[in-house]
Amino acid sequence: MARVITWLETIIRVTLLISLPFLLSRINYKLEGDHFTFCLFKNITGANCYGCGVLRGISAFLHMDYGWAYHLNRLNVFTIPLLIFQYGRELFRNGIRIFKNGGMVVVSRNSAD
Numbered sequence: 001m002a003r004v005i006t007w008l009e010t011i012i013r014v015t016l017l018i019s020l021p022f023l024l025s026r027i028n029y030k031l032e033g034d035h036f037t038f039c040l041f042k043n044i045t046g047a048n049c050y051g052c053g054v055l056r057g058i059s060a061f062l063h064m065d066y067g068w069a070y071h072l073n074r075l076n077v078f079t080i081p082l083l084i085f086q087y088g089r090e091l092f093r094n095g096i097r098i099f100k101n102g103g104m105v106v107v108s109r110n111s112a113d
Contacts, residue, residue, distance in 0.1 A: 017090065020087075027059035029057070029059040057080070058079075
């Protein structure tokens, strides 16, 4: 039974990790002015916090609009490389390997068995 749970867990993790960049790229990063935000600080005070623009900056980066990513939040210069490193580390740490094998994508997980 543990084998099935491990396999299912691997499939769920791989699906989430692969779909995350696609979902982030769907964010409309060109919005200006008043728009809905989850930022509690901005909702209460109306002022931008240090994190405002990071998520839209990541979306701009995924669209290769680097200037706009910098415009949205100057800290994206540090945030985006750190997130890329963490994303790759998470893929590697879980032992998930994604490679192409004769036109077919193969997902494997190293196990200690």
